[in-house]
Amino acid sequence: MTVGIPSPPPSSRSRSATEKELDRLFEGTALTFALFILLLLVAIGLLVLVQAWPAVKEYGLSFLWTSAWNPVEGRQAFGVLPMVYGTLLTSALSLLIAVPLGLGTALFLSENFIPLKIRTVLVFLVELLAAIPSVVYGLWGIFVLIPALKWCFGLFGVSFTGPSILAASLVLSVMILPIITAISRDSLAALPPELRQGSYGLGATRWGTIFRVLIPAAISGIVGGVMLALGRAMGETMAVTMLVGNANTISSSLLQPGNTIASLLANQFAEAKGIQVAALMYAAFILVILTLIVNILADWIVRKLQAKYD
Amino acid sequence: MLANFSMDNFNSQSLKINKASRRSLFNAIMTGLSAACILTALVPLALVLFYVTVNGFNRLDLDLFTQLPPAPGLQGGGIANAIAGTLIVVAIATLIAVPIGVMCAIWLAEFGGDDTSIDEWVRFGVNILAGVPSIISGVFIYGLMVKPALPGYSALAGGVALAVLMLPTIIRTTDEALKIVPQDIRWAALGVGASKYQMVLKVVLPAAVPAILTGVTLAVARAAGETAPLIFTALFSPFWPNGITNPIASLAVLVYNFATLPFKPQQELAWAASLILVLLVLASSITARLVTRKR
Numbered sequence: 001m002t003v004g005i006p007s008p009p010p011s012s013r014s015r016s017a018t019e020k021e022l023d024r025l026f027e028g029t030a031l032t033f034a035l036f037i038l039l040l041l042v043a044i045g046l047l048v049l050v051q052a053w054p055a056v057k058e059y060g061l062s063f064l065w066t067s068a069w070n071p072v073e074g075r076q077a078f079g080v081l082p083m084v085y086g087t088l089l090t091s092a093l094s095l096l097i098a099v100p101l102g103l104g105t106a107l108f109l110s111e112n113f114i115p116l117k118i119r120t121v122l123v124f125l126v127e128l129l130a131a132i133p134s135v136v137y138g139l140w141g142i143f144v145l146i147p148a149l150k151w152c153f154g155l156f157g158v159s160f161t162g163p164s165i166l167a168a169s170l171v172l173s174v175m176i177l178p179i180i181t182a183i184s185r186d187s188l189a190a191l192p193p194e195l196r197q198g199s200y201g202l203g204a205t206r207w208g209t210i211f212r213v214l215i216p217a218a219i220s221g222i223v224g225g226v227m228l229a230l231g232r233a234m235g236e237t238m239a240v241t242m243l244v245g246n247a248n249t250i251s252s253s254l255l256q257p258g259n260t261i262a263s264l265l266a267n268q269f270a271e272a273k274g275i276q277v278a279a280l281m282y283a284a285f286i287l288v289i290l291t292l293i294v295n296i297l298a299d300w301i302v303r304k305l306q307a308k309y310d
Numbered sequence: 311m312l313a314n315f316s317m318d319n320f321n322s323q324s325l326k327i328n329k330a331s332r333r334s335l336f337n338a339i340m341t342g343l344s345a346a347c348i349l350t351a352l353v354p355l356a357l358v359l360f361y362v363t364v365n366g367f368n369r370l371d372l373d374l375f376t377q378l379p380p381a382p383g384l385q386g387g388g389i390a391n392a393i394a395g396t397l398i399v400v401a402i403a404t405l406i407a408v409p410i411g412v413m414c415a416i417w418l419a420e421f422g423g424d425d426t427s428i429d430e431w432v433r434f435g436v437n438i439l440a441g442v443p444s445i446i447s448g449v450f451i452y453g454l455m456v457k458p459a460l461p462g463y464s465a466l467a468g469g470v471a472l473a474v475l476m477l478p479t480i481i482r483t484t485d486e487a488l489k490i491v492p493q494d495i496r497w498a499a500l501g502v503g504a505s506k507y508q509m510v511l512k513v514v515l516p517a518a519v520p521a522i523l524t525g526v527t528l529a530v531a532r533a534a535g536e537t538a539p540l541i542f543t544a545l546f547s548p549f550w551p552n553g554i555t556n557p558i559a560s561l562a563v564l565v566y567n568f569a570t571l572p573f574k575p576q577q578e579l580a581w582a583a584s585l586i587l588v589l590l591v592l593a594s595s596i597t598a599r600l601v602t603r604k605r
Contacts, residue, residue: 015503015505019505020505022505022507023505023506023507025507026506026507026510026511027417027421027506027507029413030413030414030416030417030420030421031417031421031428033410033413033414033417034413034414034417034418034422034428034432035428035432036410036414037414037432037435037436037439037477037481038431038432038435040439040474040477041435041438041439041442043450043454044442044446044447044450044474047450047453047454048446048449048450048453050453051453051457100347101347101350101351102347102351103347104343104344104346104347104348105344105347105348105351107344107347108344108345108347108348109348111344113341113344113345122348122352124595124599125352125355126348126351126352127595128355128591128592128595129351129354129355131531131532131591131592131595132355132358132535132588132591133532133534133535133536133537133562133584133587133588133591134444134535134536134537134538135535135537135562135565135566135569135584135587136358136362136535136565136584136587136588137358138565138566138569139362139565139569139580139581139584140357140358140361140362140584142569142570143361143365143569143577144357144361174354177351181351205333205334205336205337206337206341207336207337207340207341208333208337210340228441231441231443232441232443234443235441235442235443235444235445235446236443237443237444237445237537237538238537238538238562238566241566242566242569242570262443262445262538265445265448265449266445266538266541266542269448269449269452269541269542270541270542270545277457280449281449281453284445284446284449287443287445287446288442288446291441291442291443291446292438292441294441295437295438295441296438298441299434299437299438
């Protein structure tokens with residue numbers, strides 16, 4: 001056997017024109033699908049706006065501050081103020097409950113209070129909260145939470161009718177808590193360990209470090225998570241529809257029924273006709289704009305954090 | 311100045327932790343509070359799982375899987391049509407969302423780096439799409455397919471509405487699955503003379519399939535529980551599924567419709583349907599967890 005003669009490479013041919021063409025075709029197809037996502041977003045916004053146009057022309061901006069919602073033929077009047085109020089109130093209330101609980105949970109899970117194995121299980125359980133279908137929360141709310149609340153308020157002699165802003169907000173807070181926890185935990189875990197070590201080295205306690213170093217450093221991630229949760233709360237439909245009472249009134253009491261834009265849509269779309277469909281589309285468009293603003297802000301804030309510690 | 315730090319007047323007590331000091335107390339209280347937070351957060355989960363299991367278990371019999379729902383107020387029956395309907399609608403959604411989502415993710419992971427501006431716009435679009443409320447997807451499909459009667463209230467419309475919601479999950483998980491495939495494999499494939507499409511389709515994609523399947527499973531389980539996009543696209547039907555251009559029953563809409571009926575048998579069926587949905591979500595989440603841990 002002679003040594004030293006290298007075997008020829010398996011193939012020294014250059015790629016044929018067809019192969020190059022196929023390559024371009026493949027990249028082009030992939031790009032088309034990627035751009036399809038952007039097209040889809042634009043289509044959602046445009047289609048809703050176009051279908052809402054009759055109502056936009058008819059009611060204009062006063063739609064936003066009118067409280068009548070009467071689909072009866074000949075006496076139609078549509079205004080979305082009680083639903084905007086209900087949407088904002090339930091979201092704010094659920095954030096009020098979920099932010100401290102979610103942040104506390106995130107801190108507990110990102111520190112080493114308990115062994116990593118148990119923490120992994122707890123992280124999984126918190127994630128599971130987000131996976132349970134909305135309609136199951138609704139069912140549970142009707143048959144478990146509302147009777148329980150009735151009993152509680154009964155102890156203090158407060159009358160509680162059942163479906164209400166409070167019941168909806170409570171269930172909503174359970175549903176958005178995992179979002180706040182997951183994103184806060186991620187942004188806390190992404191901090192460089194030197195921050196913590198430096199703080200401990202200077203003699204700070206664990207919670208001194210958390211409040212003075214870790215939370216300020218991760219704040220944009222935490223705020224981004226809260227914004228995402230707010231977007232979710234504003235658009236959440238089924239559980240809220242089943243628990244909020246669907247009354248198109250503005251009531252200052254949290255124990256009274258109310259309505260949200262999403263539950264208005266869920267309740268009325270299947271039976272709507274004529275100008276009512278347009279009015280519902282107008283309401284949907286307002287919801288799209290509200291969630292869009294919140295989500296764009298969230299995206300921007302989360303990106304800012306990534307830029308800081310990459 | 312330096313003299314202050316000499317060993318002679320160094321107070322070694324200052325290195326000991328004083329358990330009664332204000333900051334130690336604050337530490338202990340805050341630790342307790344954060345533990346209380348996670349306990350409070352898990353109470354609703356335990357309660358929901360408990361009540362769904364207890365109330366749903368009653369009706370978990372053979373009839374549930376083989377019979378149609380009874381007329382309002384009557385006993386017995388099952389939710390077989392809703393189970394079949396959910397399978398059909400979710401299958402339609404998966405068939406639409408997986409090819410689109412995977413191709414989009416392939417562009418992001420394999421070609422996106424070449425042109426960062428489009429790349430960023432698409433990623434931004436996926437994030438915004440993930441934040442679109444589920445009911446808006448229903449409204450969109452209502453305007454696109456139901457109102458112009460193309461083909462009106464139907465399994466197909468419901469499936470497309472769910473597909474819109476599944477897309478972001480599938481794109482994100484596929485994108486991440488492709489990114490963890492080692493770069494060397496790509497270079498090796500190109501080095502032995504593969505074209506880029508051959509490299510992606512025959513080398514990178516097969517390596518990422520387990521992780522992609524995990525993501526698809528999660529997306530499917532979530533879609534099965536989605537109600538809002540279906541209530542005015544797929545609507546509901548008390549009968550067996552009848553083609554994909556007619557209204558169709560689904561578990562999620564059944565829970566919504568039956569929960570508000572004043573009849574006990576219907577409410578029991580709603581609990582049973584909830585139990586099936588929760589079990590589906592549990593099974594897929596646990597599988598996903600196990601698969602990702604193995605890597």
